[in-house]
Amino acid sequence: MATKTETTVEEKLRALYDLQLIDSRVDEIRNVRGELPLEVEDLEDEVAGMNTRLDKLKADLEVIEESIKEKKNGIEESKSLIKKYTAQQDNVRNNREYNSLSKEVEFQELEIQLAEKHIKEFKAQIEQKSIVIEETVARLEARKEHLKHKQSELNEILAETEKEEKALIKESEKFEKKIEERLVNAYKRIRSNVKNGLAVVPVERGASGGSFFTIPPQVQMEIASRKKIITDEHSGRILVDPELATEEQEKMEAMFAKMK
Incomplete structure (x- = not known):
């Protein structure tokens, strides 16, 4: 009998960031409609x-x-x-x-x-x-x-x-179904508490995306290792490394292009 494959932390991070990119695109569309x-x-x-x-x-x-x-x-x-x-x-x-x-x-x-x-x-x-x-x-x-x-x-x-x-x-x-409920709930909670709806952000220039607070090099290394889910201590956002973010952005942009 085949054992069920355990989802790795990296897969969870990719799925969370993909979900963020999809939801951000929906936000963009709704902002175009505005009031x-x-x-x-x-x-x-x-x-x-x-x-x-x-x-x-x-x-x-x-x-x-x-x-x-x-x-x-x-x-x-x-x-x-x-x-x-x-x-x-x-x-x-x-x-x-x-x-x-x-x-x-x-x-x-x-x-x-x-x-x-x-x-x-x-x-x-x-x-x-x-x-x-x-x-x-x-x-x-x-x-x-x-x-x-x-x-x-x-x-x-x-x-x-x-x-x-x-x-x-x-x-x-x-995508929500690919992620465990606990993480989806945390993602939604963070998303509802931040102004721009960004709950998962990449590290940019040594700080969390959209923030000016520097992330210590040791923490940046941990984020890059993709072994555990790390949140920004200032904003509570889930952090991903720039390389993972770029890979997922390219993948999702291709998916968005097909939807138009």
Whole structure:
């Protein structure tokens, strides 16, 4: 029965650095997109909000116009009643009946005045709301145009990078499976704690990549021997020797080129 081959420290370091290179490439792609997806989302929300406001303003206009119609119908009814009461005054038998009809005529005249006042107020509201609608439509068109431009910009970037990003994420998951869980968790923890997402870095000019803290020669020799996983005491990053880094970078660059 064949025994399971133990993964060497060097193989673990190579796999970790490969994983770092893949994840860094995904970071680059996402940085190219930048804030665009959020900008598009905000613009979509803004356009939806303005459309809702427009619908409400238009619904308000319909209600006001319906109210004007009702008031005009009321005026016609009052005029009809005035005509009727005036005609009845010609056939009254006494002053009491005449005065009673006069009061009815007076009441209907007041009703007409009140309805006309309301119509005037409603028309002023229509004018005011029409201006707001006009301004909102103009703003909405401008926002729609801006959204269209941003959406087109985002679609262009997505078209260029989406396929590669998906392939890279797949590779990242594949590489994670090659590394023991404890190391993957440590890698992810370091990655989330550092600003640029670099958890595995090569030694550059006697210091850890992106750092100014010099690594003692003895430690540099240990890193180059690839016998154990060594972390930078200042940043906590996992360190690899420059030769290993160059070899893996060349290998991964060839893989990235095929994904594009």
